[in-house]
Amino acid sequence: MNVARQLKSMAFDWVDRVVPVKPVVRPPALQTALDRESRRMHLYFSRNCPASIQVRRHCLRLGLRVVEKDVERVDAYRNELVNGGGAPRVPCLRIDGEQDSQWLYSPDAILDYLDQRY
Template sequence: MNYLTRQLKGKALDIVDRLLPVRPVMRSANEQLLLDRESRRMHLYYCRSCPSSITVKRHCERLGLRVVEKDVLRVNAYRNELLNGGGAPKVPCLRVDDEQGGQWLYSPDAILDYLKNRF
């Protein structure tokens, strides 16, 4: 039953996500340019039918981040990247490339906390 509820919630959120755009935070052109550069080093592995994925995706949009979005159900190569790089084929996952090589955040709460603290 839980699986069915999750799938229905995911489909409903997908429809809402497609119909209702998110208004990003307004920033100066310079701030947004710096943010664009930094956010391009982030890759969001997600699935359109996963409620947590859609929540994280919309949060990134609300912050004005232009993360690289990778739908693991549509492109097998993205799923393989997720499995080989992060170790688990779970979504949502945020890969942050930085000076130390990068980190893989799997938990929606961990992703949202990282974004909240960083931006």
């Protein structure tokens, strides 16, 4: 990893830890329904990836409570990512449907999906 990318990821991580995210305020009944629905989404991320931090903060901003899985800290999450999605890339959003799961790898695709859906 080059030095510029390391510095950028360290800066994003620091901002993520220090600057709070203000979520969208919704009526309690709607927020409860969104909480239930967002629990079917799993975000595989890394604290050293600026795109992962951006997607994670966007989820918080939308008031979604997705299941967050740090692939660098827990090897089982990395194995889930490789076995289920086919590639060890982050960020990745797994959306569990009625019969199958959808895996989104591109940060732009993840953000577009979240903006259109919520």
